[in-house]
Amino acid sequence: MLYREAGQFKSSYAEDQQIFPILQDRIGMIVLLAVAFIVVPTIGNQYWLSAILTPFLVVSLAAIGLNILTGYAGQLSLGTAAFMAVGAFMAYNAELRIPGMPILGSFIIGGLCAAAVGIVFGLPSLRIKGFYLAVATLACQFFVLWAINRVGWFSNHSSSGVITAQKVEILGYTFATPVSKYLLTLSIVTVMALLAKNLMRSETGRAFMAIRDMDVAASVIGIPMMKTKLLAFAISSFYCGVAGALYAFCYLGTVEPEAFTLDLSFRILFMIIVGGVGSIMGSFIGAAFITLLPIFLNLASDLIASALSIEIPHAIVSNVEAIVFGGLIILFLILEPHGLARLWQIAKEKLRLWPFPH
Amino acid sequence: MRETEMTEGRLQAAERAHRIGGVILAVESVSLSFGGVKALSEVSFDVREHEVRAIIGPNGAGKSSMLNVINGVYHPQKGTIRLQGREFNDMDSHEAAKMGIARTFQNIALFKGMTVLDNVMTGRNLKMRASFLEQALWYGRARREELEHRRAVEEVIDFLEIQHIRKTPVARLPYGLQKRVELARALAAEPKLLLLDEPMAGMNLEEKQDMCRFILDVNDHYGTTIVLIEHDMGVVMDISDRVVVLDYGRKIGDGTPEEVRGNQAVIDAYLGVAR
Amino acid sequence: MNVSFFFEVLAGGLLAGVMYSLVALGFVLIYKASGVFNYAQGSLVFLAALCFVSMLEGGVNFWLAILITLAVMVVLGVVIERVVLRPLVNQPQITLFMATIGLSFVLEGISQIIWGSQPHGLELGIQDVPMEWLSEKTNINISQFDLFAALVAGVLVAALAVFFHKTRVGRALRAVADDHQAALSVGIPLQHIWTIVWAVAGFVALVAGLMWGARNGVQYALTFVALKALPVLILGGFESIPGAIVGGLIIGASEKMAEVYLGPAVGGGIESWFPYVLALAFLLVRPQGLFGEKIIDRV
Numbered sequence: 057m058l059y060r061e062a063g064q065f066k067s068s069y070a071e072d073q074q075i076f077p078i079l080q081d082r083i084g085m086i087v088l089l090a091v092a093f094i095v096v097p098t099i100g101n102q103y104w105l106s107a108i109l110t111p112f113l114v115v116s117l118a119a120i121g122l123n124i125l126t127g128y129a130g131q132l133s134l135g136t137a138a139f140m141a142v143g144a145f146m147a148y149n150a151e152l153r154i155p156g157m158p159i160l161g162s163f164i165i166g167g168l169c170a171a172a173v174g175i176v177f178g179l180p181s182l183r184i185k186g187f188y189l190a191v192a193t194l195a196c197q198f199f200v201l202w203a204i205n206r207v208g209w210f211s212n213h214s215s216s217g218v219i220t221a222q223k224v225e226i227l228g229y230t231f232a233t234p235v236s237k238y239l240l241t242l243s244i245v246t247v248m249a250l251l252a253k254n255l256m257r258s259e260t261g262r263a264f265m266a267i268r269d270m271d272v273a274a275s276v277i278g279i280p281m282m283k284t285k286l287l288a289f290a291i292s293s294f295y296c297g298v299a300g301a302l303y304a305f306c307y308l309g310t311v312e313p314e315a316f317t318l319d320l321s322f323r324i325l326f327m328i329i330v331g332g333v334g335s336i337m338g339s340f341i342g343a344a345f346i347t348l349l350p351i352f353l354n355l356a357s358d359l360i361a362s363a364l365s366i367e368i369p370h371a372i373v374s375n376v377e378a379i380v381f382g383g384l385i386i387l388f389l390i391l392e393p394h395g396l397a398r399l400w401q402i403a404k405e406k407l408r409l410w411p412f413p414h
Numbered sequence: 415m416r417e418t419e420m421t422e423g424r425l426q427a428a429e430r431a432h433r434i435g436g437v438i439l440a441v442e443s444v445s446l447s448f449g450g451v452k453a454l455s456e457v458s459f460d461v462r463e464h465e466v467r468a469i470i471g472p473n474g475a476g477k478s479s480m481l482n483v484i485n486g487v488y489h490p491q492k493g494t495i496r497l498q499g500r501e502f503n504d505m506d507s508h509e510a511a512k513m514g515i516a517r518t519f520q521n522i523a524l525f526k527g528m529t530v531l532d533n534v535m536t537g538r539n540l541k542m543r544a545s546f547l548e549q550a551l552w553y554g555r556a557r558r559e560e561l562e563h564r565r566a567v568e569e570v571i572d573f574l575e576i577q578h579i580r581k582t583p584v585a586r587l588p589y590g591l592q593k594r595v596e597l598a599r600a601l602a603a604e605p606k607l608l609l610l611d612e613p614m615a616g617m618n619l620e621e622k623q624d625m626c627r628f629i630l631d632v633n634d635h636y637g638t639t640i641v642l643i644e645h646d647m648g649v650v651m652d653i654s655d656r657v658v659v660l661d662y663g664r665k666i667g668d669g670t671p672e673e674v675r676g677n678q679a680v681i682d683a684y685l686g687v688a689r
Numbered sequence: 690m691n692v693s694f695f696f697e698v699l700a701g702g703l704l705a706g707v708m709y710s711l712v713a714l715g716f717v718l719i720y721k722a723s724g725v726f727n728y729a730q731g732s733l734v735f736l737a738a739l740c741f742v743s744m745l746e747g748g749v750n751f752w753l754a755i756l757i758t759l760a761v762m763v764v765l766g767v768v769i770e771r772v773v774l775r776p777l778v779n780q781p782q783i784t785l786f787m788a789t790i791g792l793s794f795v796l797e798g799i800s801q802i803i804w805g806s807q808p809h810g811l812e813l814g815i816q817d818v819p820m821e822w823l824s825e826k827t828n829i830n831i832s833q834f835d836l837f838a839a840l841v842a843g844v845l846v847a848a849l850a851v852f853f854h855k856t857r858v859g860r861a862l863r864a865v866a867d868d869h870q871a872a873l874s875v876g877i878p879l880q881h882i883w884t885i886v887w888a889v890a891g892f893v894a895l896v897a898g899l900m901w902g903a904r905n906g907v908q909y910a911l912t913f914v915a916l917k918a919l920p921v922l923i924l925g926g927f928e929s930i931p932g933a934i935v936g937g938l939i940i941g942a943s944e945k946m947a948e949v950y951l952g953p954a955v956g957g958g959i960e961s962w963f964p965y966v967l968a969l970a971f972l973l974v975r976p977q978g979l980f981g982e983k984i985i986d987r988v
Contacts, residue, residue, distance in 0.1 A: 132783055132786075180969055180972060180973060183972070183973050183976060184972050184976050186783055186786075187782065187783065187786050188923065188972055188976065190786070191919050191920070191923055191965065191968060191969070192972070194916070194919065194965055195965035195966050195968070195969045198961045198962035198965055199962040199965070201961075202958060202959065202961050202962050205958075206955070206956040206957070206958060207956070318916075322790065322794075325787070325790070326791075329787060371801070371806055372802060375797075375798040375799075375801045375802045375806075376798065376802070377798070378794045378795070378797055378798035379794065379795050379798035379799060379802075381791070381794050382790075382791040382792060382793065382794030382795035382798065383791065383795055384791070385787065385788065385790065385791030386772075386773055386788050386791040386792060386795070389777065389780075389784055389787060389788045389791070390776040390777060390788075393780070
């Protein structure tokens with residue numbers, strides 16, 4: 057009843073190509089944005105804003121980046137965290153060493169540096185595929201982390217490699233409170249998500265998917281393999297770099313290289329598997345799922361502990377978390393390789409008919 | 415094919431004959447080997463503009479290899495390929511596409527993760543000029559191009575009668591329709607030369623008739639020069655202007671369908687008893 | 690340039706490489722037989738070592754503990770094949786690889802819940818001290834333990850080579866690795882084969898776990914040896930048992946040499962990435978590794 061498409065005719069190709077062609081979807085999106093931009097900052101408490109929502113947005117952005125490379129272009133990458141680290145540390149250095157650099161400019165520089173690193177470590181993709189390429193990205197992950205740790209310049213020669221992100225100030229306004237940081241992150245992420253969506257529904261997105269599905273055929277119809285693959289690495293790394301910069305400036309504050317380990321790369325990979333590869337929306341869904349799951353597990357274990365009057369040590373909870381993560385990945389790969397985004401689509405298709413059976 | 419359709423086909427062939435122009439593709443003494451295996455030995459033939467040229471022969475004769483050489487996928491060890499007078503032996507498939515050659519494959523090479531519309535749109539990729547930044551902003555030139563090319567693609571979709579499945583993921587389509595989508599993608603590129611590798615393989619009679627009709631329509635409507643590999647002799651005799659016959663990598667026949675049909679070497683190697 | 694020091698470093702590197710090969714062998718086995726790149730091999734090594742050492746500490750006899758752990762690995766292999774591999778039978782390699790990543794998380798979580806997360810020491814009776822007669826004669830220090838590990842690896846490789854090439858089961862395994870469908874169509878029982886393979890891989894994991902556990906202690910960091918095995922596999926080719934050994938030797942030696950001779954110039958600690966970059970460079974020149982089979986893309 058609610059989700060009827062009947063009566064919504066598209067009389068031009070422009071209408072057919074909208075991101076949300078169905079009116080109900082558009083309304084839903086507007087409501088969601090209204091809630092995110094207006095309701096949440098008003099009623100949200102500090103803890104949720106600073107410890108859950110802001111990092112959720114940051115990893116969503118990184119997930120979008122990884123999705124562009126792995127989901128759309130089919131190049132498996134295990135080096136996501138390394139690109140984020142480049143973004144974080146280079147944004148810090150740009151802010152530190154270039155006088156008068158606006159903070160958004162530093163973020164962009166962080167992203168561009170990450171893109172450059174992405175291109176370098178993406179060069180092997182021209183010769184190697186599949187999990188061989190994953191190994192190349194692992195090389196990137198380990199090398200970048202080592203470089204940031206050992207080369208003093210990156211951390212301004214601090215003895216432990218730890219940096220403290222500078223304050224975020226745009227046009228004289230300092231973003232210091234959780235609410236302001238949340239809104240800044242939300243704005244940046246929303247804009248970049250929109251840009252990504254536009255890109256993926258244009259020729260670039262199609263070229264990426266062609267490379268993913270059958271790169272020999274793509275080359276035969278004229279799609280340039282090298283340019284396209286490197287572009288995928290560049291754009292994806294740019295997104296991860298900006299995410300890293302946001303991670304440092306709007307969430308962590310004090311940043312150590314160990315915040316960007318292989319474990320984080322895996323987490324983001326899990327996000328796109330669960331959320332949906334090849335889907336911008338899926339990146340958000342997966343990020344939400346993976347971010348909220350530990351919280352949920354903690355709550356559940358607290359409830360069980362108090363109900364049964366026993367102590368559940370923290371180690372057990374974190375191991376259960378690992379088991380659940382791993383188990384979910386296997387489950388999703390078996391049942392719905394296209395993740396929650398696909399399940400959502402199926403649900404909407406069913407909703408179109410509801411309450412009728414067919 | 416039945417008698418009436420064959421007569422109609424021949425009439426159309428006569429009409430088409432006067433439209434055929436000069437040589438657009440010249441294959442000169444091409445030899446191709448893989449390791450020790452000689453796929454092609456000194457094959458020479460030409461293709462004229464606007465004609466339908468068939469390549470026939472038993473399995474393993476080197477037909478697909480010939481197509482791959484024309485297309486730039488394989489590079490011949492000896493011999494030359496000339497497209498519109500321009501020599502290109504070392505061009506790769508990407509450059510061949512730029513020069514206006516499009517093709518379909520024996521085992522369908524569609525992009526299984528995309529819809530029909532997206533697949534056909536990829537055929538337009540060489541004509542798209544907007545940079546990725548413009549595309550990200552969905553502004554100005556990028557937006558206009560997307561709409562323009564959508565319009566062009568919809569024409570091809572109408573032409574091949576696949577409107578009803580344009581939003582379907584290609585992986586879900588039956589084999590016959592997938593072949594048609596692949597043809598659409600090749601056509602979307604507005605090619606000068608269209609290479610079809612067994613476009614009717616695995617189809618039933620009805621599907622074959624449809625595909626024949628489409629191929630002829632493409633040749634009539636767009637004037638595209640077509641080179642096709644085909645096993646169904648009825649189809650070959652009916653729709654092609656000239657035929658090349660390959661056997662064990664060598665050319666054993668070259669001429670109009672009637673000439674080739676009567677050629678003893680061809681009969682011995684491939685056709686069997688002349689009807 | 691001290692020659693005997695050079696030999697010491699080289700020998701140490703080669704022997705360290707043998708340790709990597711032990712882990713790589715498990716990967717090769719599974720890849721050879723099922724085409725699956727088993728990221729969870731490191732977790733299997735960890736689990737095997739942890740299971741064994743916990744039983745030892747609980748007072749169980751050494752050889753009995755080995756038997757029990759072996760049984761556990763076999764059962765685990767059966768379960769993994771049934772629950773993870775069978776449902777994913779026709780999926781692309783990448784999907785299976787990602788499933789094994791998930792599997793590694795599950796195995797690590799389970800291991801630590803059952804056996805706890807404190808490090809354990811493991812004594813095999815052979816000390817990690819230089820061989821006296823060698824040091825006295827030539828001033829080169831080579832660890833007894835490393836040599837023992839090399840010996841174990843050598844025996845294991847020989848046994849596996851015989852198994853694969855001389856027995857009927859081995860032949861069936863090679864058939865399955867080549868083409869599942871074809872193997873099925875000549876009557877090879879796929880499920881049994883995979884169970885056997887994972888069991889053998891489990892055994893190899895146990896041996897690797899014992900060796901690594903004895904040298905570095907049985908602790909969570911053990912799972913990371915799998916990450917060291919990846920460059921070995923790239924160099925040696927994913928389907929080759931001799932490749933795993935040769936690859937291991939090359940990686941081990943070059944890693945040690947780079948650390949000793951290049952490291953100080955760039956601040957040290959380069960062994961975290963050097964094998965990977967080396968493997969990467971190698972991939973660019975020869976994508977299939979030294980002994981692997983060439984990958985051909987047909988359209």
